[in-house]
Amino acid sequence: MIATTRSAECTAPALYVSLELGSTKWVVVSTASLAQRPRRATVHAGDRSALVREITRARHRFGITGPAPTYSCFEAGRDGFWLHRWLESQGISNIVVDSSSIRVSRRHRQAKTDRLDGEQLVQMLVRHVAGERKVWSVVHVPTAAAEDRRQLGRELESVKGDRTRIRNRIESLLVTQGIVGVRPDDLVTKLTTLRAGDGRPLGAWLTARLERESHQLAVVEERLATLGAVRQQQILTGDDAIGQRARRLLEMRGIGEVGADLLSAELFGSRTFQNGRQLGALVGLVPTPFRSDQQVREQGHSRAGRSELRGLMMQLAWGWLRWQPQSALARWYQERFARGPRQRRIGIVAVARKLLIALWHYVEHGVVPEGALLKR
Numbered sequence: 001m002i003a004t005t006r007s008a009e010c011t012a013p014a015l016y017v018s019l020e021l022g023s024t025k026w027v028v029v030s031t032a033s034l035a036q037r038p039r040r041a042t043v044h045a046g047d048r049s050a051l052v053r054e055i056t057r058a059r060h061r062f063g064i065t066g067p068a069p070t071y072s073c074f075e076a077g078r079d080g081f082w083l084h085r086w087l088e089s090q091g092i093s094n095i096v097v098d099s100s101s102i103r104v105s106r107r108h109r110q111a112k113t114d115r116l117d118g119e120q121l122v123q124m125l126v127r128h129v130a131g132e133r134k135v136w137s138v139v140h141v142p143t144a145a146a147e148d149r150r151q152l153g154r155e156l157e158s159v160k161g162d163r164t165r166i167r168n169r170i171e172s173l174l175v176t177q178g179i180v181g182v183r184p185d186d187l188v189t190k191l192t193t194l195r196a197g198d199g200r201p202l203g204a205w206l207t208a209r210l211e212r213e214s215h216q217l218a219v220v221e222e223r224l225a226t227l228g229a230v231r232q233q234q235i236l237t238g239d240d241a242i243g244q245r246a247r248r249l250l251e252m253r254g255i256g257e258v259g260a261d262l263l264s265a266e267l268f269g270s271r272t273f274q275n276g277r278q279l280g281a282l283v284g285l286v287p288t289p290f291r292s293d294q295q296v297r298e299q300g301h302s303r304a305g306r307s308e309l310r311g312l313m314m315q316l317a318w319g320w321l322r323w324q325p326q327s328a329l330a331r332w333y334q335e336r337f338a339r340g341p342r343q344r345r346i347g348i349v350a351v352a353r354k355l356l357i358a359l360w361h362y363v364e365h366g367v368v369p370e371g372a373l374l375k376r
Contacts (some may be wrong), residue, residue, distance in 0.1 A: 016030065017029070019074040019077075023078075028055075031123075032063075034126050066364045070093070076097065084141050096138065097138065113330050126275065146242075160224065188214045241269040246261050246264040333347050
């Protein structure tokens, strides 16, 4: 029955379109089957009217009329998900593809052009629609509301990076003059009394630059304080799924506002998972074994997905060992990996993966991790 259904999908008339998105132009490659020679056209980047006209011409070129469906795909990249939502609103079934999952030739040198990439992509689209699900990995497209809610946490991370860069720049400028031990936050009050390592006062241009850097640091600190207050208010009063799950996570000892908000906005409040393997693979905490003939080795965890989520889970894993020492997960770690520094570094990755899955079960089903304590 399944084979009959897939065969019907292969023979049913349909248009398959791949989009190679560039900053100035889009390459549109279309076909009706693997046996057809693909049609290629170029439109200006962002020109939706030209894209609609090209899809109409392609349907006429391949003799596709009536209610026959149109399938499209493009690789995830700088254009985000707005094009996916617009294509879906036009009645086109679109797929956003993870570019790292597309298999390429392992030869040292190979030809690469937008035309070749587009033709390969449209052929893979035909195979995917026909039922070959492992031809590539499909990117989950969040709702517009979920994508918008993520901006707060990502802005906070970006501003924290700006603060670190400014502080490092100020400290580096002071060190070049032989000045150490001065906090960048207190620089404005001490700037007029500072002396270089040889006893001379700081130059006028350097003083002016340090003043501007200090002013910029104060602006960034104020922005961070404002964003932190907004995040706290969203966690306390938000009535959406992200706010509800963040409050649930805060009930667990060892989980703070940063971890609760980021996990809820990026994972638990904006996506659904079938099992823990999907969750671990998304964050990049699953092992990657290498077994070929007589060669057997472990290549470490996959490091897929956002590095911020992996970094957060590593911090939460270390914090879990401190704040939940009587939990089953902490005891398991102490029994298996507490024999040396290298073993501890290996074991903490497994703790991070198991903790992430345990928190998901707690948020979704109310299952408290074995031996874990809730906050008073």
